[in-house]
Structure formats: C-alpha cells, structure tokens
Amino acid sequence: MAIDYRSFRNPDPPALVRIWNEACTGRGAAYMNGATPLEVLVLAKPHFDPRGLILALEDGVAVGFAHAGFGPDAIGKGLNLQLGVICLVAVRPSYQRRGVGRELLRRAEAYLRDRGATTIQAGARRPLAPFYWGLHAGSEPAGALASDPGCQAFLTANQYKAAEKVHILDCDLGSLSPVADLRFPNIKRKHELRILPRPVSPSRYEESLYSPLEMLEFQLQDGGNGPAPARVRVWDMEHFSWRWHQPAAGIIDLVVEPGRRRQGLAKFLMFQMLRYLQDQFYSIAEVQVAESNAAARQLMQTLGFRKVDEGVIYRKE
Numbered sequence: 001m002a003i004d005y006r007s008f009r010n011p012d013p014p015a016l017v018r019i020w021n022e023a024c025t026g027r028g029a030a031y032m033n034g035a036t037p038l039e040v041l042v043l044a045k046p047h048f049d050p051r052g053l054i055l056a057l058e059d060g061v062a063v064g065f066a067h068a069g070f071g072p073d074a075i076g077k078g079l080n081l082q083l084g085v086i087c088l089v090a091v092r093p094s095y096q097r098r099g100v101g102r103e104l105l106r107r108a109e110a111y112l113r114d115r116g117a118t119t120i121q122a123g124a125r126r127p128l129a130p131f132y133w134g135l136h137a138g139s140e141p142a143g144a145l146a147s148d149p150g151c152q153a154f155l156t157a158n159q160y161k162a163a164e165k166v167h168i169l170d171c172d173l174g175s176l177s178p179v180a181d182l183r184f185p186n187i188k189r190k191h192e193l194r195i196l197p198r199p200v201s202p203s204r205y206e207e208s209l210y211s212p213l214e215m216l217e218f219q220l221q222d223g224g225n226g227p228a229p230a231r232v233r234v235w236d237m238e239h240f241s242w243r244w245h246q247p248a249a250g251i252i253d254l255v256v257e258p259g260r261r262r263q264g265l266a267k268f269l270m271f272q273m274l275r276y277l278q279d280q281f282y283s284i285a286e287v288q289v290a291e292s293n294a295a296a297r298q299l300m301q302t303l304g305f306r307k308v309d310e311g312v313i314y315r316k317e
Helices: 013-023 036-043 100-114 151-157 186-188 204-210 239-244 265-279 296-304
Strands: 001-008 053-058 061-072 078-091 118-124 159-172 193-197 213-221 229-238 248-256 283-289 306-316
Touching: 001 100, 013 061, 013 078, 013 151, 053 100, 061 100, 061 186, 061 204, 078 100, 100 118, 151 159, 151 306, 159 296, 186 265, 193 265, 213 265, 229 265, 239 248, 248 265, 283 296
Parallel strands: 078 118, 248 283
Antiparallel strands: 001 053, 053 061, 061 078, 118 306, 159 283, 159 306, 193 213, 213 229, 229 248
16 A cells, blocks of 8 residues: 655644654663653644654554754754754654655655755754754764664665764763762862752753753852853653663763863762762763763763763765
8 A cells, every 4th residue: 555645733643652662662762651752842842843744654544754853043043944954764663664764754855955954964963953852862862873773774875974973871870989089179179069950041942952851950169250160961861761761860061161171170070960860869870972072981981981872963965
C-alpha cells in the first residue's frame, strides 16, 4: 500500500509517541510514557510550526515522522530562516529501509528551503536546537548519536557531511572520588558557593528551551560586583531516568570569566556540584564537550567522567 505524507494535526501526539518509543530506543532517547513530554518539550514551543512536522502514513496509520525547524535570530526574539535544522527523523522498524525515511527527510528539507534556508544542519545542537531538549541526546542536544543504529550512515548517504563532533560523558556518582588540588583551600577561603534558581534568559527563544526544565545555577562568588567568576547549570533529566533506570542530572553552560581561568575554579565548582548531586541521590551526572575542546575533556576526565556516546552534527549546503 502507498505511503501518504502530511503535516502535523492536533490529534497526532499519541501516534508520534508510539513511533518514538518503537524507533528511538538508544540510550540517548528518553522513554515517553504518554504524550505530555512531547507536548511540553516540543509542541508548546512558541516557534513550533505544524508544517515542519511531517508524518508518513499507511492506510491512515502513522509509521514515521520528520521534524525540522530554525534557530534564533541575533537577538533571540525571532527566527533565523537562513539556517534550518532537521531535528529528527523516526520511522517504525518494520518500515525502515523502504524509502520512508529518505522521503521524510526530503520533505523536511523542502520545508526549510521554502522558508528561506540556505544551509541545513542535521542533528540539533545549540544554537540550532529548537526542539527535543529533554527528550533526545541526554544533557543537551548533540546531533546524530553513535548509539542510534544507522542514523549517521543514513545522513551520510543523503549527502550530509560531518561538521562537528561532541563527546557525551557520564560520571557515576556512586563511585565519586575525592579530587586533590592544592588550590582548593585558597578557593574555598575566598569564594562562596551559591545555589540559585536559573536566571531568566534575556532571549525569548532560549527561555522557551529552558523553562520546562527543572534547573539550578551553581555560582562561585568572590564578593565583587560583577558576574560570578565561575558558574554552571544543572537540570533534572527526568525522562532519561526512565530509560536508564536511575536518576540522572544534566550539566550545561560551565563558564569561567576570562580573567579567572587556569586558577582551578572550574574544577572546584564542578566537584562541589557533583557532591551536591550525590547528596541528592542522583546516580549519574552527564555533560557534553566538543571534541575540539581538549582542555574541557581533560578536566572532565580528572573529575571522573567517562565517554559513553558521541554526537555528530552534519550540514548540507
């Protein structure tokens, strides 16, 4: 029977969840126990466009979908329509290798081109990460995952080229070891550790990504009037905990002010946060680091993080 294609309609979420749970079974895909996570983390975004979510159907039954969107403009209030992203292509296993995924991808690309995209990225990665944060790739969007069987080969076969690699690192908090550093006593004496609710983002686009996540910001304050010398954010990876069968926390946005780098602040702050997460009965802490950032990878290794997956961001001109 022929496959039909159409854009999203309001009654579709239960069918999308069924496809997701059948097709997205790797470690980097959260398990959805109902449509609420999809509605909150995808469909409720102010930049959601039903035309960008394309379904494949056989005899009226959804068998696959592709979702495309755009990143923010320079001030974060609108969209940059020149840069499009294919966030996801998912096809039920019994319909794979029948051209359904290829046609979904083609239609998603056509949607982006029709709206003005000149470059298309496959695999969400900030700032081109409009949807699925909290459902896919772990602590933050990381492109196409090595743990997703066939995903990277599928994109390569459709003329996409790898542009960036991301290492996905986990820390087993149950075996967290003390970190020795002669700089720590001086850092502790001169700084105060603060745990605060995440500040509201000045970017409307960015705020729409963060707002559904239960997130805290850890800061090292030195009593000055400027920004905290070091800060990092962490959020509760609720939906991944279903997949992994243990509570997990995602770490993002580790920042040390330029004039305060190479003083041990990042290591001290990260270790204090890991101890806090351990005390809160989390089992796993996850962070992502660009493959090109050797210093950050070395820092995370020192703290006990180990590579568990890899994301690749693909582009097509």
